[in-house]
Amino acid sequence: MTISINGTNGLIQAYDYQVLTTGFSYTFAAGTQVLVINPAGTLATGTITMPAAPSDGMTITVESTQQVTALTMSGNGGTIVGAAVQLIPNQPLSWVYRSTGTTWYPFFGGAGRATALVSGTSQASTSGTSVSFTSIPSWVKRITIMFNGVSTNSTNIMQLQIGSGSIDITGYSGSSGTRGGDSFNSTGFNLNRTQTAAVNGYGMAVLTTLGSNIWVQSGIWAGSATDAPSFSAGGKTLSGALDQLRIIASATGSPSDTFDAGSINILYE
Numbered sequence: 001m002t003i004s005i006n007g008t009n010g011l012i013q014a015y016d017y018q019v020l021t022t023g024f025s026y027t028f029a030a031g032t033q034v035l036v037i038n039p040a041g042t043l044a045t046g047t048i049t050m051p052a053a054p055s056d057g058m059t060i061t062v063e064s065t066q067q068v069t070a071l072t073m074s075g076n077g078g079t080i081v082g083a084a085v086q087l088i089p090n091q092p093l094s095w096v097y098r099s100t101g102t103t104w105y106p107f108f109g110g111a112g113r114a115t116a117l118v119s120g121t122s123q124a125s126t127s128g129t130s131v132s133f134t135s136i137p138s139w140v141k142r143i144t145i146m147f148n149g150v151s152t153n154s155t156n157i158m159q160l161q162i163g164s165g166s167i168d169i170t171g172y173s174g175s176s177g178t179r180g181g182d183s184f185n186s187t188g189f190n191l192n193r194t195q196t197a198a199v200n201g202y203g204m205a206v207l208t209t210l211g212s213n214i215w216v217q218s219g220i221w222a223g224s225a226t227d228a229p230s231f232s233a234g235g236k237t238l239s240g241a242l243d244q245l246r247i248i249a250s251a252t253g254s255p256s257d258t259f260d261a262g263s264i265n266i267l268y269e
Contacts (some may be wrong), residue, residue, distance in 0.1 A: 020046065027051075027076070028060060037064035037087070044135075048084075049074040056099035061108070063092035069118055070137040075104060082106040085139040086118070122265035125150045129257065130248045131264050138241040140268045143207040145247070147191075147221070149200040150262035156250035157195055159188035160205055162215060164240035174217065174234015185251050192221040193230040200224040200261055205232065207245070213238040 015034035018026065020043065026035065027049040035048070046068050050060060068087035073080055081103060084093050094108035123131050125147075136143070145160065152158065157176065161167050169187050176183050176190035183190050191205060205219030214237045222229040247264060250257035 022046070025049070033059055034061045035063070037062070037066070037068070039064070039066045042067040042069065045070045045072075046087075047072040047074065050076045050078060050080065050095075050097075050104060052076050054078070054097040054099075054104075056097065058097045059094055059107075060097070060104070061092050061094040062087065063090070065089055067118070070139070075102075078102040078104055080104045085137070117267050117269050120266040120268070122263050125247075125259040125262045125264050128259055129250070130246045131259065132244065132246040133266050134244040136243045136245070136268060138243065140242065141209050142269050143242075143245070144267045145205045145207070145219075145245070146265050146267070147201055147203050147205075148263050148265075149202065149224070150264060151198055151200050151260050152195060152249045152257055153260050154197055154250065154257045155195050156252050156257050157183055157185075157193065158191045158201075159185065159248050159251040160191055160217065160219075160245065161188040161248065162207065162236060162238065162242055162245045164213065164238040164242055164244075167244065167246055168236065168238065172234055172236045174232065176219075176221075176230050176232035178228040178230050183251075188248070188251060189217045189219070189232060189234045189236075190251055191219060191230070191232055191247070192223075193228070196223065196225070198260075207242075209242070213240060213242070215242060 014031045016032050017036045020037050020039050022043040024046045028051040064087040066089055071084050071086050073083040095104040096107050097104050120133055125131050172186050172188055174189055176193045178193045183193055201221055201223050203221035207215050207217050209215050216235045219232040249259050
């Protein structure tokens with residue numbers, strides 16, 4: 001902890017500078033008001049705990065030079081209003097403590113801070129029957145799945161499936177279609193209406209939650225050659241927080257259908 005006393009302005013500051021790694025757990029020591037985190041790169045997870053015996057009017061500020069994707073905050077016996085769920089690089093957050101009610105109130109930077117787009121790791125869709133994205137944080141409200149030149153070795157429709165703990169393969173509502181027809185399926189969200197082997201597809205699908213683990217999907221897909229543009233929409237209620245999704249090469253589950261070109265990635269917020 002470093003303490004700076006400025007007699008001219010009457011300002012006393014106690015701050016801590018930390019080079020943390022992913023999975024860190026940090027508790028504010030008595031008297032420390034500011035935490036500066038300077039990691040080498042993006043941190044996937046971390047936990048910050050407020051001081052054990054704060055005084056009335058005490059302020060706490062947290063700032064990181066790198067993204068902390070999934071942050072957990074503990075009030076250490078107090079309640080945190082607008083607890084941060086992530087840290088955005090170089091955007092500090094501050095709270096002030098009110099002893100009546102033992103509550104920390106945000107007064108700078110906004111509550112929650114789940115406003116930055118977080119990019120997943122792009123995956124090649126050049127082999128295998130599915131492409132999966134896991135460990136999606138529970139605070140996520142919207143996910144965009146992007147398709148770049150994706151192709152399969154057959155003509156079955158591709159499908160998006162989501163899950164909480166495991167992938168759900170039942171209970172979906174919705175369809176995909178073109179001006180020439182449509183396709184319904186309850187095992188997942190159909191992503192396109194027509195699929196031609198060796199034709200590369202481009203587009204995106206967007207998942208958005210209404211709350212209560214209810215998710216709706218909408219998407220657009222276009223092939224590089226003969227496939228007609230497709231649109232899709234649907235809905236699905238999960239048993240818990242969405243934490244994973246996968247794209248399968250065939251909505252019929254045929255083991256002979258595999259990806260053979262392109263890449264897929266997600267953005268979430």
